[in-house]
């Protein structure tokens with residue numbers, strides 16, 4: 001799937017908040033190596049280099065577009081790599097992954113493997129969105145799977161198994177012998193501008209749909225418009241009802257799941 005770092009950078013402040021909250025619960029004083037798995041444009045990875053200036057800080061991402069965007073970030077070694085191919089170095093005292101594992105099928109197996117391979121004293125921390133039953137996603141799903149759109153979109157949304165419950169993550173980490181700090185919270189973002197929720201998901205959750213529709217025409221015979229434009233217009237109308245704009249902005253609740261684990 002192609003990422004658009006410019007689009008993703010919109011709402012950087014709102015998206016970054018969860019990373020900061022996750023980082024705050026990692027109690028490591030002086031790690032040898034710190035790894036950010038699925039680092040995106042590297043803006044948040046930079047916070048790791050700031051907190052632990054003496055550590056070797058690495059950022060990996062499978063998207064060449066995202067890694068290209070990290071070029072201005074100092075103090076971090078970035079590279080294109082898929083997290084499913086990554087092997088835990090024995091000096092990886094902090095491993096963090098923010099808003100990435102929901103894109104990785106069967107990631108519980110990876111988490112289990114990372115927990116077991118983590119060096120003694122190491123920290124494993126990740127955050128995933130828990131909003132797949134929110135209107136932003138249910139509306140996208142019902143439109144994409146409608147008889148009109150399904151033939152064009154295909155089966156690209158795997159919302160049903162994208163993330164696990166907080167209890168499931170906690171269990172996997174506990175069974176691996178780690179101490180566990182798992183929580184979930186809902187951020188209530190106040191977004192501005194026209195169709196801000198559409199703008200938000202354009203940078204993330206809508207990307208598989210936009211990818212699938214690229215180069216296709218609208219589903220109705222004789223409609224020459226690009227399919228993606230028509231899909232977005234219909235989806236935006238539904239989002240406006242679900243997240244009404246007010247004079248002071250649009251309230252956008254966003255549920256997220258956090259896990260921070262420590263190997264004694």
Ligand SMILES: C[S@@+](CC[C@H](N)C(=O)[O-])C[C@H]1O[C@@H](n2cnc3c(N)ncnc32)[C@H](O)[C@@H]1O
Pocket residue numbers: 003015019037038039040041044060061062063066081082083084097098099100103104204
């Ligand atoms: C929502 S962005 C989060 C980026 C960054 N962690 C942040 O919080 O700003 C998700 C990132 O996960 C990356 N990603 C998805 N699947 C991946 C995989 N299998 N291996 C490595 N990176 C992956 C994407 O390329 C994208 O940059």
